[in-house]
Amino acid sequence: MHGDADLATPARLMGEPARAAMLVALLDGRSLPASELAAIAGVKAPTASAHLAQLVEGGLVVDRRIGRHRYFALARAEVADAVEALQRIAPRQIVTSYRQSATAQRLAEARSCYDHLAGRVALRLADALVAEGAITPLRPGEPGRLGRLDGDLAGRLRVSEVAEADSRRPVVRGCLDWTERRPHIAGRLGAHLLDTLVAEGWVSRVPGDRSLRVTEIGRAGFAALG
Amino acid sequence: MHGDADLATPARLMGEPARAAMLVALLDGRSLPASELAAIAGVKAPTASAHLAQLVEGGLVVDRRIGRHRYFALARAEVADAVEALQRIAPRQIVTSYRQSATAQRLAEARSCYDHLAGRVALRLADALVAEGAITPLRPGEPGRLGRLDGDLAGRLRVSEVAEADSRRPVVRGCLDWTERRPHIAGRLGAHLLDTLVAEGWVSRVPGDRSLRVTEIGRAGFAALG
DNA sequence: GGCACGCTTCGCTGCGCGACGAATCGTGCC
């Protein structure tokens, strides 16, 4: 009658618990693969695939195929606004702005990505190792090579240890951080660096969460990188 | 895991077309009875009753029982915000703010309420007739009485005609305007006034809509009331 | 008191859709 937008369509998409969980997981702007969203939503792959297809069809989410992976992200800021507006009227719990929440900030700062380090600190670390010549410049999804390992940082993080390991897995691989749109270090070195940083007390794992807590030691260490 | 508000609950409530239509109808802050919401949503009374019970249970809508009627309104401004946020991401159609839209403004200014006049102009008219002594002060839901009908306004609007009619329906009744929280004129006089104003060209009916268009004549006439 | 009327409750029907196992497709990797 008086030209309403079809409110019910996006609301229905958000009204299913598994889909709602996916949208919340994407609220901070990251892109996540279907498998991870399935785990977050607590459903199996076929179910997640169907949900994600609906979200894309409904224009709430966009997808980007990278090799055999498929990354999903919120389509636009208005979708995040709507999600947050709904959270505000949800029973119990006050949400100011999730995108600026402590959890989202911690995830953007430092988190684990599979077995390696991600977040802003990962980018600083990668930049510093490239600058030192310990690794070749990173390109997303592509393998890199080690360089001269006699530098200060390479020594402190024991980069040479990964050179010795025998594995089919590439030593260095660029892994795109979808929040920052720049690659950080994955591959054997990426996993090794995360282990070393945890062992050295720079970061500590948060149980049941992918975020990492940066300690005082780590804060000083990362700050000294550049 | 990280203390989310239960986004899915309010979203599910909004994700059903009939309920969504009801919420949109309440978006401008009015209170509407169940029967009218049923008509707006295009469902029968039992279905509407079930939907409204869910909306109340979910905290999106509050109800107020007045006699055998039950009026519903949005529970708080945040609900309207969420509805509008969802409309903005709905396929095709851009909604800026429905509460400030032309249609909502017209409804707040002048509309028909069943068979009589409502909206801000109805309040001005009621105030003027009370001031002139043509009717006793209005109390919501209660009948009133006619007074001296030799005043200017009473003459122009032919109020005396309703005094002559023989009907069980009360001559004057206060009808609460839920937007303005003050009563306007219902009853036989209310219906008579609307008919007269249409006949005199103060307002014209909008087909398929409860809003009334105030003409130039009406604009001048209402302005002269006070 | 009796009627009208708005709303609710009950019982039933049918459909939409979420869930998953199994199989398939496509890609990356060594």
Add this chain to the structure above:
DNA sequence: GGCACGATTCGTCGCGCAGCGAAGCGTGCC
């Protein structure tokens, strides 16, 4: 080339729930 793996498609199952007719309840009205 062959394996591993992420994602999708297909088919099936079962639950949840919207919808309504009929009946019941409470209130207003004269």
